[in-house]
Amino acid sequence: MNSNFMEVVFDAKSENESFARACVAAFCLQLNPTLDEIADIKTAVSESVTNAVVHAYPSHRGQVRVRCEIKGQQVKIVVSDDGIGIANIAMARTPLYTTSKTGDRSGMGFTVMEGFMDKVEVESSERHGTKITLYKEIARSCVLVGE
Numbered sequence: 490m491n492s493n494f495m496e497v498v499f500d501a502k503s504e505n506e507s508f509a510r511a512c513v514a515a516f517c518l519q520l521n522p523t524l525d526e527i528a529d530i531k532t533a534v535s536e537s538v539t540n541a542v543v544h545a546y547p548s549h550r551g552q553v554r555v556r557c558e559i560k561g562q563q564v565k566i567v568v569s570d571d572g573i574g575i576a577n578i579a580m581a582r583t584p585l586y587t588t589s590k591t592g593d594r595s596g597m598g599f600t601v602m603e604g605f606m607d608k609v610e611v612e613s614s615e616r617h618g619t620k621i622t623l624y625k626e627i628a629r630s631c632v633l634v635g636e
Contacts, residue, residue: 491519491520491559491560492558492559492560492561493516493519493558494556494557494558494559495512495516495557496555496556497509497554497555498552498554499553500550500551500552500553501541501542501545501546501550501551501552501553501570502542502550503539503542503543505538505542505553506535506538506539509534509535509538509553509555509568510531510534510535510538512555512557513530513531513534513555513557513566514530516557516559517530517564517627519559520559520562520564520627521627522627523628526625529605529625530566530605530623530625532601532605533566533602533605533606533609533623533625534555534566534568534623536599537566537568537598537602537621537623538553538555538568539598540598540619540621541553541568541569541570541619544572545570545571545572545573545619546570546572546573547573551570551571552570552571553568553569554567554568554570555567555568556569562626562627562628562629563624563625563626563627564625564626564627565623565624566622566623566624566625567620567621568620568621569618569620569621570618570619571617571618572618573615573616573618574613574614574616574617574618574619575611575613575615575619578611578613581599581611582600582611599611602621602623606623606624606625607624607626608623608624609621609622609623609624610622
């Protein structure tokens with residue numbers, strides 16, 4: 490069975506969101522995903538990293554960790570932080586719910602992640618951080634005989 494992993498840690502800054510997305514996408518290329526599968530993964534990683542950057546550390550700078558594992562054709566991506574945590578996970582996963590006081594957040598982050606990934610798990614503890622685990626099964630590509 491194909492098995493591999495990578496992990497990156499970076500400052501919780503918005504400019505690092507594209508870095509995380511690119512790292513995970515590049516790592517997943519070993520499975521020969523379709524463009525749609527890569528786009529789905531990149532979108533979900535963007536949303537999960539943005540959640541950590543925007544919500545985890547309101548009063549100080551922290552770090553975000555992204556770990557990507559491949560087992561067979563399944564990609565497992567874990568985005569975690571050591572920030573303030575989520576007080577009510579069920580409420581946070583409700584479409585259009587946001588804690589943003591400025592009105593610049595749509596409250597659709599978890600909904601978007603769930604729409605693009607096969608499975609999304611959220612673990613959080615107030616004052617101890619959040620861990621979002623994303624799963625995506627990559628379809629096996631057909632290889633023509635003689636190639």
